[in-house]
Amino acid sequence: MTRTERAVVIGGGIGGLTAAAALHRRGLHVTVLERAPSLQPVGAGISLSPNALRALDVIGLGDPIRDLAAWQGDGGVRTPGGRWLSRSSARAAAERFGGPLVLLHRATLIDHLAAQLPPDTVRTAADARLVDPGDENWPARVRTPDGELAADLVVAADGLRSAVRGTLFPRHPGPVYSGFTTWRLLIPVPGVDFASHETWGRGRIWGTHPLKDGRVYAYAAAVTPAGGHAADERAELLHRYGDWHDPIPAVLAAARPEDVLRHDVHHIAEPLPAFHRGRVALLGDAAHAMPPTLGQGGNQAVEDAIVLAHHHDDLGAYTAARLPRTTAVARQAVRIARLNLMTGRVGTAVRDTAIAGLSKVRPALFLRGFDGIADWRPPQPPYASEHTQVG
Incomplete structure (x- = not known):
């Protein structure tokens, strides 16, 4: 009789739950350990672009989320006085990237991800600590208040201040302040x-x-x-x-x-040397926290989770697939932050004039910034949904 592989996911956010659902579909026995007393996130929305929605298609959630969410794109960029610098179209975005950009409450996505898992998969108020990352000869071990768990795979989805990241890569400087606050x-x-x-x-x-x-x-x-x-x-x-x-x-x-x-x-300004060590894989903010200026933090975590499930038995392939892509996306998010949060009066005026002028010549200017990001497809089917077709 073939032994069922065991995966322990540390962190019950969007990335962790997506990984848990994808690994469960792959036949692994999954346990999710969430430090908070519940899975309900603080009240905020999340924008999902076509790349993440196609990833969710792999676990059967793409269409339900598209149905629940509002399409984004009809609008644009304005000045504080109300002048439009650039206009955008939801239909144009969907046509360019093969599907819509959508917006919904984070709690809605969390609820639907958790519903993909068997009962008792998720343990809340469960503080977890990586004791041993394991290697090809022995399992990884995670300590919880109820004892230790041995795992063939540990998924570290424990966020910006990831304790697992610090254990795997103690010399890495960790996250840095991006220079701005958000409300x-x-x-x-x-x-x-x-x-x-x-x-x-x-x-x-x-x-x-x-x-x-x-x-x-x-x-x-x-x-x-x-x-x-x-x-x-x-x-x-x-x-x-x-x-x-x-x-x-x-x-x-x-x-x-x-x-x-x-x-x-x-x-995370300095990319990690890898997204794995031993039998442990990092994903989401634990691996590549980025400014929210592209709206890709959660989207990249969803991508990570689906790719990790695909390569769960070859973590080197997971790192090879995800580290270059997420590094490029994170660097682009930093560049956009410098542009839209410029503080100089002259520079801001030049920026606004350039955006307005270029938008008249190239109406799809802002959509081009998502080329190579929103058109990503997961490494395994299904990734074609009837809802992604625009016609």
């Missing part, structure tokens, strides 16, 4: 009609996007020293963005202080 809101804003937009100012940006359930997902970012917090973050947003164009004042008027989430942004 997020997910709230109902009755009676407000608007087009999706991202607004670029001097050292500040704001984005407003409708969800399919009628709520509004809004986010902001500003160049500021690390570690800052206000007693009332809604008041801080009013101070920074209250005089920007509609619907930003209406969103802020509808928000309560407790609706606003604030987090400094960090990224």
